[in-house]
Amino acid sequence: MLLRPVKILLKPSLLQPHQAAFSNHFFKLRSMTTSSPTAPEGFFFAGTMANFTHETQEIFPIDTPFNKRIAIVNRNKKLSAIINICPHAGVSLHKGQCVDIEDMGIVWGSAIVCAAHGWSFDLDTGSCGNTRFVIDVHEVKQEGENVFVSLKPKNANVQGPRRDFGGKESETF
Numbered sequence: 001m002l003l004r005p006v007k008i009l010l011k012p013s014l015l016q017p018h019q020a021a022f023s024n025h026f027f028k029l030r031s032m033t034t035s036s037p038t039a040p041e042g043f044f045f046a047g048t049m050a051n052f053t054h055e056t057q058e059i060f061p062i063d064t065p066f067n068k069r070i071a072i073v074n075r076n077k078k079l080s081a082i083i084n085i086c087p088h089a090g091v092s093l094h095k096g097q098c099v100d101i102e103d104m105g106i107v108w109g110s111a112i113v114c115a116a117h118g119w120s121f122d123l124d125t126g127s128c129g130n131t132r133f134v135i136d137v138h139e140v141k142q143e144g145e146n147v148f149v150s151l152k153p154k155n156a157n158v159q160g161p162r163r164d165f166g167g168k169e170s171e172t173f
Contacts, residue, residue, distance in 0.1 A: 043141060043148040046072060052079060052147060059094040059112065068164065070138065070149060073098060073123055075110040080123040081138040081149045082112065087163035088133070091116040101129075126155045134160035 036045040044065050046052075052060050052072045060072045061084050071084040071094040084093050096115040100107045101122065111120040111129065120129040126137040136153035 037143075037146050039148050040141060040143075042152065043139075043150050046070075046081070046140075046147045046149045048145045049142070049147060050145070058098045059096070061092065061094045064149070066151060071112075072140070072147070072149070073110075073112060075123065078110075079140040079142065079147065080110070081140050082121065082123065082126065083136040083153075083164055085135070085164050086114040086116065086119055086121075087128075087135060087161070088114065088117055088119055088131075090165040093121070093135070098123075124155075125158050126153075127158060127160065132160045134158050134162050136162065136164070 039045045046062055052074045058074055060074070062070050062072060064070050069084040069092070070081050071092075073080040073082065075098045082093065085091070086093055091114055093112050093114055096113045099111050099113055099120065101109040101111050110123045112123060113120045119131065119133070121127065121135050122129070124137065126135040128134065134155070137155045138152075139150040139154040141148045141150075
């Protein structure tokens with residue numbers, strides 16, 4: 001088993017107000033260095049399920065080995081991984097909220113809504129419900145308690161303009 005150090009970074013300024021009470025739990029992760037299991041080919045180790053499970057939080061920002069910020073979304077006990085940047089203004093998507101995509105009471109999926117301007121993105125396809133923009137969605141694999149995220153987007157075939165601001169979020173919102 002190949003072991004390598006991993007740092008999980010979470011900033012206090014990135015939490016939503018209702019998450020502030022639980023911030024101490026998450027900030028302990030900031031300087032945590034741990035041995036990580038060997039990732040399947042084409043994937044990287046994102047953390048353990050404990051890192052992405054909390055009773056009041058659904059969206060967890062992480063750093064990646066390819067210098068782009070990803071958000072792990074734990075919605076209805078299903079993990080999704082998306083680029084953490086809204087293509088509209090570069091705002092961190094993890095500052096938004098998750099919602100169900102539904103039609104006449106039938107839930108078809110889940111979306112993340114940008115806190116800045118309300119653009120919503122399907123967590124499976126990355127398609128925006130408000131515009132023709134698309135965000136990158138990455139495959140997530142769970143092996144026991146370990147969570148791995150694909151290095152390449154799984155939705156490369158979805159048509160539409162993509163803009164990720166160089167992989168870094170805007171600090172303006």
